[in-house]
Amino acid sequence: xxxxxxxxxxxxxxxxxxxxxxxxxxxxxxxxxxxxxxxxxxxxxxxxxxxxxxxxxxxxxxxxxxxxxxxxxxxxxxxxxxxxxxxxxxxxxxxxxxxxxxxxxxxxxxxxxxxxxxxxxxxxxxxxxxxxxxxxxxxxxxxxxxxxxxxxxxxxxxxxxxxxxxxxxxxxxxxxxxxxxxxxxxxxxxxxxxxxxxxxxxxxxxxxxxxxxxxxxxxxxxxxxxxxxxxxxxxxxxxxxxxxxxxxxxxxxxxxxxxxxxxxxxxxxxxxxxxxxxxxxxxxxxxxxxxxxxxxxxxxxxxxxxxxxxxxxxxxxxxxxxxxxxxxxxxxxxxxxxxxxxxxxxxxxxxxxxxxxxxxxxxxxxxxxxxxxxxxxxxxxxxxxxxxxxxxxxxxxxxxxxxxxxxxxxxxxxxxxxxxxxxxxxxxxxxxxxxxxxxxxxxxxxxxxxxx
Numbered sequence: 001x002x003x004x005x006x007x008x009x010x011x012x013x014x015x016x017x018x019x020x021x022x023x024x025x026x027x028x029x030x031x032x033x034x035x036x037x038x039x040x041x042x043x044x045x046x047x048x049x050x051x052x053x054x055x056x057x058x059x060x061x062x063x064x065x066x067x068x069x070x071x072x073x074x075x076x077x078x079x080x081x082x083x084x085x086x087x088x089x090x091x092x093x094x095x096x097x098x099x100x101x102x103x104x105x106x107x108x109x110x111x112x113x114x115x116x117x118x119x120x121x122x123x124x125x126x127x128x129x130x131x132x133x134x135x136x137x138x139x140x141x142x143x144x145x146x147x148x149x150x151x152x153x154x155x156x157x158x159x160x161x162x163x164x165x166x167x168x169x170x171x172x173x174x175x176x177x178x179x180x181x182x183x184x185x186x187x188x189x190x191x192x193x194x195x196x197x198x199x200x201x202x203x204x205x206x207x208x209x210x211x212x213x214x215x216x217x218x219x220x221x222x223x224x225x226x227x228x229x230x231x232x233x234x235x236x237x238x239x240x241x242x243x244x245x246x247x248x249x250x251x252x253x254x255x256x257x258x259x260x261x262x263x264x265x266x267x268x269x270x271x272x273x274x275x276x277x278x279x280x281x282x283x284x285x286x287x288x289x290x291x292x293x294x295x296x297x298x299x300x301x302x303x304x305x306x307x308x309x310x311x312x313x314x315x316x317x318x319x320x321x322x323x324x325x326x327x328x329x330x331x332x333x334x335x336x337x338x339x340x341x342x343x344x345x346x347x348x349x350x351x352x353x354x355x356x357x358x359x360x361x362x363x364x365x366x367x368x369x370x371x372x373x374x375x376x377x378x379x380x381x382x383x384x385x386x387x388x389x390x391x392x393x394x395x396x397x398x399x400x401x402x403x404x405x406x407x408x409x410x411x412x413x414x415x416x417x418x419x420x421x422x423x424x425x426x427x428x429x430x431x432x433x434x435x436x437x438x439x440x441x442x443x444x445x446x447x448x449x450x451x452x
Contacts, residue, residue: 009024009027010028010031012031012034012035013027013028013031014027026370030366034359037355037358037359038355041351041352041355042351044347044351045344045347045348045351048347048350049343049344049347050081050280050282050283050343051280051283052080052081052082053081053082053083053084054076054081054082054083054084054106054107054283055083055084055086055104055105055106055107056069056072056073056083056084056085056086056105056106056107056108057086057088057093057094057097057098057103057105057107057108057109058085058086058087058088058094058108058109059087059088059089059090059091059094059109059162059208059209059210060087060088060089060090060188060189060210060212061087062190062212062214062215063090063189063208063209063210063211063212064130064132064208064209064211064212064213065088065090065091065094065109065208065209065210065271066085066087067213068109068129068294068295069083069085069109070085071294072287072290072291072294073085075290075293075294076286076287076290079286079339079340080338080339080340081283081286081339086105088108088161089159089160089161089162089210090111090158090159090161090162090163090164090165090207090209090210091109091110091111091114091162091163091166091209091271092114092161092162092163092165092166093161093162094108094109094110094209094274095108095110095114095115095274096161098110098123098274098275098276099122099123105276106275106276106279107126107273107274107275107276107279107287108274109129109209109271109272109273109274110163110271110272110274110314110315111132111163111167111207111209111268111269111270111271111272112128112132112242112243112269112270112271112272112313112314113163113166113167113170113240113242113243113269113314114163114166114314115314115315120314120315120316122276122277123274123275123276123277123315124274124275124276124277124279124315124316124317124318124321125272125273125274125275125312125313125314125315125316125317125318125321126272126273126274126275126284126287126288126291126308126318126320126321127272127273127288127291127307127308127309127310127317127321127325128270128271128272128273128307128308128309128310128311128313129270129271129272129273129291129294129295129307129308130208130270130271130295130299130301130302130307131244131246131268131269131270131271131301131302132163132207132208132209132268132269132270132271133207133208133246133248133266133267133268133301134164134167134168134171134205134206134207134266134267134268135205135206135207135211135216135219135227135266136203136204136205136206136227136228137193137196137203137204137206137219137225137226137227137228138150138153138196138202138203138204138225138226138228139196139199139202139203139224139225139226140223140224140225140226143226144203144226144228145231146175146231146232147171147172147175147177147228148175148176148177150172150175150177150182150202150203151175151176151177151181151182152181152182153182153183153202153203154182154183154185154200154201154202154203155168155172155182155183155184155185155201155202155203155204155205156185156186156187156192156195156196156201156203156204156205157169157172157184157185157186157205158186158189158192158205158206158207158210159186159187159188159189159210160186162207162209162210163207163209163210163269164189164205164206164207164209164210164211165186165205167205167207167268167269168205169184170240171236174236174239185201187201188210189206189210189211189212189215190211190212190215192204192206193206193211193215193218193219196219196225197218197219197222197224197225203228204219206219207268208271209271217253220253220254220259220260221253221254221257221259227248227260227264228264229262229263229264229265229266230245230265230266230267231265233245233265233266233267236267237267242269242270242313242314243267243268243269244267244268244269244270245265245266245267246265246266246267246268246301247263247264247265247266247301248260248263248264248265248266248300248301249263249300250262250263250264252300266301270309270313272313272314272315273287273291273308274315275287275318279318279320281320282333282339282343282346284318284320284321284324285320285324285329285330285333286339288308288320288321288324288325289329291308292308295307295308296308310322310325330342330346332345332346332349333346371424374420374421374424375427377418377420378418378420378424378427378428378431380414381411381414381415381418381431381435382431382434384407384411385408385411385431385434385435385438388404388407388408388411388438388442389438389441391404392438392441392442392444392445396445401442401445404442405439405442408435408438408439408442411435412435415428415431415432415435
């Protein structure tokens with residue numbers, strides 16, 4: 001008699017049947033479940049990859065903010081991340097772009113003290129990265145000891161959209177200067193500096209968010225221009241919590257010519273590195289690593305290692321920044337040189353480890369549960385079988401024997417209807433033999449009763 005060829009099954013299904021004794025149906029269900037989990041894990045690994053492009057809002061070209069952005073662009077490019085730089089009018093423009101849901105901006109620099117009543121929801125700080133001094137240059141014609149002495153003068157307060165303008169107007173207002181007879185000019189930094197040198201303005205307020213180093217140095221070396229020293233710096237700092245007292249050492253512009261000729265006291269906010277919530281944690285770590293290299297060096301106005309700083313100011317500090325500050329880069333990123341390879345390994349670990357933690361206990365538990373379910377089916381047949389066997393030890397009437405045989409037939413039908421895996425074949429056939437054994441005992445009891 002020809003034997004039927006074994007049915008070809010998916011390897012995982014066949015393995016589950018052979019290893020755990022699952023039925024084909026259960027093995028198929030488990031295989032599908034494992035397949036779905038694996039597919040979901042793969043989808044998550046792909047979709048959770050950090051983007052390869054970031055968009056930064058900087059400041060006007062040539063400004064300190066823009067130079068920083070270019071440094072970030074070069075550093076990130078070494079790790080395979082492209083940084084698109086969008087020039088802006090300064091801190092206020094940056095803040096507006098970061099808050100706008102329609103802009104593509106991911107990160108940007110914002111000088112402190114600009115938020116005020118504006119919402120910061122959806123934004124987070126990766127830390128403060130530098131001091132941002134307010135430079136006030138004025139034409140020679142007598143030393144100015146207080147800003148109130150600028151009353152009635154022509155003052156360049158900074159272009160619209162710059163942090164310079166907001167801070168300048170705030171400080172001038174605190175000195176009672178809000179308009180006529182004082183004239184305010186909103187020329188950009190370069191145009192305002194040129195107007196000051198030509199005598200068209202009497203004083204200009206400049207900050208690094210909108211002014212270039214070239215412009216600041218040019219004014220610092222100019223013969224007819226002086227740099228204002230905040231004699232009331234302590235009072236400004238106490239009245240405006242976002243300000244810092246900063247000292248510019250003598251000779252900072254030119255040691256040979258000793259420019260400036262004496263220490264100059266400045267005031268200014270710190271600059272926060274602001275990002276939108278949802279910035280990928282791997283990119284956050286990379287940005288903080290780059291920030292340490294760019295802003296951590298000693299400078300004219302800061303000590304080595306003073307920045308980046310995680311002091312909370314206008315924006316809540318990012319949880320990723322707090323974690324990075326405590327423990328640095330993750331183990332995989334320290335071990336693997338390539339950012340993208342490390343990111344892939346890290347995501348694979350995040351996806352695979354939970355999957356393994358779910359599957360291994362499940363694979364151990366499922367066979368136990370399955371075997372128990374098979375055993376319970378067999379036990380359901382054994383219970384009435386044992387009861388019938390017990391009755392064979394007593395005296396039975398013909399009617400009772402007939403009744404018990406009928407019940408035994410029902411048990412046999414139930415046994416034949418059982419579907420069990422090959423690993424339970426021995427118990428299945430034992431049950432068959434036990435049914436036959438009880439049937440023989442009933443027949444023997446019936447014959448005994450007839451012979452009596």
